[in-house]
Amino acid sequence: MSHWVIYLDNNSNKKGFIKDFQHGNIPVALQEFKPKNGRLFSAFTLDKLIDEEDKHDKKFISSEHQALETMSSGEQKKALLKYLLNEKPDYIILDNPFDNLDITFQEELKSILKQHSTEIAFIQLASRKEDTLSFIKHFGSLKKNEFTVLEKSVLNENANSHTFNAINIPASITPITNLDNILIDFKNVSISYGEKRILNDINWTVKKGDFWQLSGANGSGKSTMLSMIFGDNPKAYGQEIYLFGNKKGSGESVWDIKKKIGxxxxxxxxxxxxxxxxxxxxxxxxxxxxxxxTIPTELQKRIIDQWLTLLELQDLKKQYFNTLSTGQQRLVMTARAMVKRPPILILDEPTADMDDESAGLLVALVNKFAKETDTAIIFVSHRKEKGLKPKRTLDLIPSKNGSSGIIK
Structure with missing residues (x-):
């Protein structure tokens, strides 16, 4: 059985490649798949099925008759894979199958794919080289629209070290002062939705200058915690949650809170x-x-010029944002969240769907934030990004009583 991995970067025309493949316009090296029956394991497929469920009020792929839209990312991918395997195709295109999945789900998915690798061919599209399935023996790359066969895996190639311009993080135009050292304080926080327990007795303190990674399995409560900090989750009221020295729900509006958070x-x-x-x-x-x-002030333009120089995008400052590569867009958006020099910066899965090179650049930028500012950083990710230097990790461990928090 011929299994392939095709490495992508942020300029790869993945959508075009998939569309061409499905219509029989297949690279010469992959011609063996042309007469065969294939399926696509992708977010594109999930989006299409969710739309179909909404239109027809019918559950297509869940044996438990649960709507796809209400499932976690891991549950959606597991249900989709089971559905596609049951159709017994000759091959399945796996579009970044491990993105947004926790380690447990990743290992389960890898095991299922390996079990079926003797009867179904897999073509893995991978932005991250470390995601390469162990049983794959054929390798390729997609640069924009050009497919190239690689003689060997590039899994063990040394990653480039990433640095940024030597200038320091630009100052704030309107610094926020007179804040307590403790910015976020969760005291014995327990959250349930109906009979389902989400969080169990969470104690967590975030201080000025802290650099936290927030991790945990799909459905462990990471999004719930973020919504109680940054959003207007009503479950936060009545809990012992303090933001910037004020108990949540004691009078400070969600907009007052958001002004202090990137x-x-x-x-x-x-x-x-x-x-x-x-x-x-x-x-x-x-x-x-x-x-x-509004017309920007000269001070605003001067500060942003410093940011553009830091990001090495000064020559592109007039270019439209939507013409940038995914990696460049993510750098700009991460910097945008930091330009006010907020007391707290929350980055929620910022490296999802990025290639190794772009993710390395973003990690280097976040490390620079942590080193040069007193902004408290909360980096949410399933991955342990190479080179990321959080000082502490809060790991949410699920159980039937809700997730507990383990601080490392």
Missing amino acids: YYAPAMTLKFNGRHSIEHMLISGLTDSVGLY
Whole structure:
């Protein structure tokens, strides 16, 4: 059985490759798959099935008759894989199968794929080399639209070291002062939704200058915790949760809290689908707006010029944000969350779907934030990113009584 891994970078035309493959426009080296019956294991497939379920009010792939939309990322992928395997295709294209999955789900998925590798061929599209399935013996790469056969795996190639311009993180225009040293304080926090227990007796303190990684299995409560800090989750009220010295629900509005927090998750990028320049994208981080609708001041432009120099994007400042590569967009959005020099910076799975090179650059930028500022950083990720230097980790461990928090 011929199994392939095709390594991607942030400029790879993955959608075009998949579409061509499905319509029989297949690279010469992969012609053996042309007459065969294939399936696609991808977020694209899940999105299509979710739409179909919504339209027809029918559950297509879950044996428990649970709607796909209500499942966690891991549960969705597990249900989709079971559905595709039951159709017994000749091959399955695996589109970054391990993205957004915790370690336990990853190992379970790898085991299932290996069990079926003697009867079904797998073509793995991988942005991260460490995700390469162990049984794969054929290797390729996709650079933009060009497919190339590789003679061997590049899994053990040394990753480049990543650094940023030697200039320091630019100063804040309007620094927030008179804050207590303790910025976030969870005291014996327990959360349930109906009969389902999510968090169990969580104690967690975040101080100025802390650098935390928040990790845990899919469905362990990471999103719930973030929503109680940054969002307006009603479950936070009545709990012993203190933000910037004030008990949650004691009068400070969610907007007052958000002004003191920089936040970025990849889904936010979709909000900026207009014709915004990189310069204006960063300036909008100073004004907390989606896009720039006021004339920037000279001080704002000067500060943003420093950020552009730091990111080595000065020559591209007038270029439209939506023309950048995924890696460049993520760097800009991460910097945008930090331009105010907020007391707290939350980065929610910022390296998901990134290639090794781009993820390494973003990790280097976050490490620079931690080293040069007193902003408290909370980095949420399933992966232990190479080179990331958090001082502490809060690991949420699920149980029937809800997730407990283990601090390492």
